[in-house]
Amino acid sequence: MRLILAGFVLLTYAFLNYYIGLRGLKSINIKVPVNKYAYWAIIAVLASTYFIGMIGGKYLPDRLERIVNRVGGYWLAAFVYLIGIVVILDVFRILGKKLNILPDFLRERTWVVAAAVVLFVGIILAVGTYNAFIPRVVAYDVNVNKKAGDMDKLKCAMISDVHLGDTIGRDRLRRAVEKINSLNPDIAVITGDLIDREIEPVKKANMLEELKGLKTRFGAYVIMGNHEYYSNDVEEITRMYEESGLVVLRDKCVKINNSFYLVGREDYMADDSGYRREKLSNLLEGIDKSLPVIVLDHQPKDLSESRTEGVDLQLSGHTHGGQFFPISLVTDSIFEEDNGYLKDGNFNLIVSCGYGTWGPTVRIGSRSEVLDININFTFSS
Structure with missing residues (x-):
């Protein structure tokens, strides 16, 4: 078929x-x-x-x-x-x-x-x-009505969908790292598709070496996207990311600074690639939900799961915001939010249209971006 x-x-x-x-x-x-x-x-x-x-x-x-x-x-x-x-x-x-x-x-x-x-x-x-080639910094302010230890706020820098490979190379990644560092973030996250498909161009140019230059208070974290699974080398990619100083979250939940939880999910492609995407309820089992819960999930679909489990903030990419018109009309019809900020009660979602591009190095109606996410913990009894 x-x-x-x-x-x-x-x-x-x-x-x-x-x-x-x-x-x-x-x-x-x-x-x-x-x-x-x-x-x-x-x-x-x-x-x-x-x-x-x-x-x-x-x-x-x-x-x-x-x-x-x-x-x-x-x-x-x-x-x-x-x-x-x-x-x-x-x-x-x-x-x-x-x-x-x-x-x-x-x-x-x-x-x-x-x-x-x-x-x-x-x-x-x-x-x-x-x-496509001149990225901008897009700022978001998110209020989470929970205590986060002794923290009043968290500054998170985010990039998504870099698609390193034959078209997007080491120089572009270096500029992304420089922009992230200029924001002086507490934490940096990469929400999938850091590598496009083939790992050889990335290894040959030692592109991921640039990631060692990231400067944050709590570290830099990465999840897998569908393109990491397209490579059929996801274990090798995991090793490459870890050697570059990133913390790889593949269906893992970590407690940071005894103040909030960061949950990184496997991409939906895992189920078609010999791996398994765990249910979010299983990943959150036993955690203290009185603390803020931030989820990294490459594809912003099936948001009901995050809503049901009381997730405070989900960070996603994948859509490219359609990358260029009129493809943007398609992504807008498929996803509840394909580019930007969605708030529904206590649930917050931010979807990045991405730092890199896939296919044509062209963006019409979207712009390559680095996100500056300021999370305010505004607990009120």
């Missing part, structure tokens, strides 16, 4: 690329003589580059692999906008002809329209690249 679905998706993708290419060729061929064979070869290469990098990238030289992944990612983003624009233009073109309201300028100079479309998509990709 999965093979049939994958085949259908690939055929649809191929057809839509052909449709984009055909409309482009008809638009520009009126004014500019184009070698059709070269034109279609370029379209075919662009359309397949991302899949070449994903499937066979490890067989390419490192530099060529990075180029292939970057070009393929940009084409995927361009493809989304091009298909939408071309469909809209075709609707207007057909209606314009039938109603005889299409200006002569557009009939005779379709190449101008094609140039404008390419320029518009280019601007979108440029803005999206800025949003």
Whole structure:
């Protein structure tokens, strides 16, 4: 069934690329003589580059692999906008002809329209690249109505979905560490997908060495995301994280400073990867729930479990906030909260749209971010 679905998706993708290419060729061929064979070869290469990098990238030289992944990612983003624009233009073109309201300028100079479309998509990709590569600090204030030992507040720095690998490298992680340290946090957390999929690029560049530079009062903690499980090397990744100075929480609950509990959950992918995601009730069994309970869970779904168990704050990622419009409409419809802050009674949820990117290094309607979470323990009897 999965093979049939994958085949259908690939055929649809191929057809839509052909449709984009055909409309482009008809638009520009009126004014500019184009070698059709070269034109279609370029379209075919662009359309397949991302899949070449994903499937066979490890067989390419490192530099060529990075180029292939970057070009393929940009084409995927361009493809989304091009298909939408071309469909809209075709609707207007057909209606314009039938109603005889299409200006002569557009009939005779379709190449101008094609140039404008390419320029518009280019601007979108440029803005999206800025949003992806220049992170911002987003601050949240959360009130928890519980005593936390002798602590009145907790300053937590958070990143999620870095996706270290062939596209996002050591320099990006170094800048994340610098931003976290600039916040002077009590604690730092990484809520999954620190590594994209393949661990070899991460090991080869010794990327995780940067994490040793994190400076916090209570340490830095990490949980697994779905991409750590995609690697099929989750035990090796666990070891790599621990050697980098991170405390790995895989279905573990730790009491910090005798003041609050931090619970790190396995990702939902664990159940499909030969591991097991424990029930939250089992992880919290026997703890003192008069103290604040903070849960790290990569995917912000099935929130009823955290609500039922009296969790005070859940920190999640995974969604990328859709990363770029209109994908954001999909994540917004799937998750109760796909990017930002949700408060429901005593339950608080913060979902980060992520520090890195997956696929295209483009963000439209979202921005790469480091979270500065200020938790105030405001107990009132």
